[in-house]
Amino acid sequence: MSKPDYSWTCPYCRQVATIKPDNVSSYLHTFERNNKLGLLGLYTYATVCPNSKCRDFTIIASLYNAQHTTNGVRVVGEPIIRWDLKPQSSAKPFPDYIPPPIRQDYEEACLICSLSPKASATLSRRCLQGIIRDYWGITKARLVDEIAELKDKIDSTTWQAIDAVRSIGNIGAHMEKDINLIVDVEPQEADLLIRLIEVLLEEWYIRRHERDEHMQKVIAAAQGKASAKNGDNH
């Protein structure tokens, strides 16, 4: 099952790459052995990041129904089950320059999201607070007040997203007044909080880092020109 070249974002280095047959490896293991579903195909697919500085890889496995053909066996239809083997969690690996406590809360919120949405939302709230305090330097007694303080500092779309997610994440005055008050959180709601954190990490930390890198390149190039020019004059 070879795919044509396609665009892919590496979950490790986050670069967008064009994946060619050279970058992937796949294997189809078919079995029947009198199992209740009939002939099955377990398809494993490894993708290696072409970025020479990264070269990390992902592995997914998918189980399909399979059919005998004149040439052997082929898989049919959509996967019955799909597993992300590497990376295992839905958590995106974020770069090291994002403070470790923020990344840890985010990763644990992802891990526990379907098992305990309540615990996941609690971690996400703490993570959101950590981001606001670290990135914006806003520290108040309550998260709800910290969020309110953000309103005039950020663009209106980001503000709307935070404000919309705030209500489902139980980020309200009542939450902080009574720590024993536990409001039920649905898995989809906990997931939305996680998605919000991902957007904020990208929009704030990663954008700032990329901008700094670009500016450093411009500065280095300008300095190079200036010293070349000075060299000419001598």
Ligand SMILES: [Zn+2]
């Ligand atoms: Zn990569």
